Amino acid sequence: MSDSQKTDVKKYGFIVMHDKRTLYEKEMIGSMSDLVCAQFACTNYVRKIADLATHFYINQDTMQPNISGLILGGHPCIMSTLTGPNMLSPTLLAKVLCCASTINMCKGILADTKYIQQKYLIQKYFDEYMDDTGSCVFGVVKTLKALESGAVKTLMVCEKLDIRKYIVENSVSGEISIRNFDEEEEEENDQEDDDFYFLTDNEESEVQESQFYINSLATKYNSAVEFVTLKSPEGSQFSFTFKGIGGFLRHQLVKENDDKGGM
Structure with a gap:
């Protein structure tokens, strides 16, 4: 494949997140309640996803996204947290095309890829x-x-x-x-x-x-x-x-x- 053909190829990133059942069970930390512990675990989980997204989808030399678009899939609550304040990089946030329950629901958006x-x-x-x-x-x-x-x-x-x-x-x-x-x-x-x-x-x-x-x-x-x-x-x-x-x-x-x- 020629260099011109390679430059025409658009890349798309996918982030698929499961619901809270994939998180570790609560460990007893002092008098921390179940609700607070669960929220703490969920926040750390989403922050880890945001860090990995930066690692894979942002060029460390230019600090610009190396993808043309980003598709988010998974539990609505977790997707909402990821796209909320102080989580996903602003440059990646601008590349989000849609949030969907499954990747198959994104076929209409990616029909021209x-x-x-x-x-x-x-x-x-x-x-x-x-x-x-x-x-x-x-x-x-x-x-x-x-x-x-x-x-x-x-x-x-x-x-x-x-x-x-x-x-x-x-x-x-x-x-x-x-x-x-x-x-x-x-x-x-x-x-x-x-x-x-x-x-x-x-x-x-x-x-x-x-x-x-x-x-x-x-x-x-x-x-x-x-x-x-x-x-x-x-x-x-x-x-x-x-x-x-x-x-x-x-x-x-x-x-x-x-x-x-x-x-």
């Missing part, structure tokens, strides 16, 4: 794949072939996936072959019956050109690109199941009889 958008996009992709609607494509070979034909509306690719295009000429027949491999396939395919070996290492083949080209190809054919993060469960599953690349189609592709190399 990459975090929620990507989760829904991948889930939609899985649904289309399971229903076999013909509106999506997956795997290196099939996806790049569809991309080159201009059929891909939205390209989904894992952040660290590098696809190299090989143009190979057979020195005997003069035939030109074009194949695409990711970095993992190049490292693993070292047997004589593998496509990568056949194209690049046998005596009759000569590599004319090799290049990384996903971004330029997507731009050339006017496809939107969604970089899938591996930090989410959905992103990891997408990478494992579909080799880290796939896409939504503008129209269905004509099915070929030979599906060899589809992944």
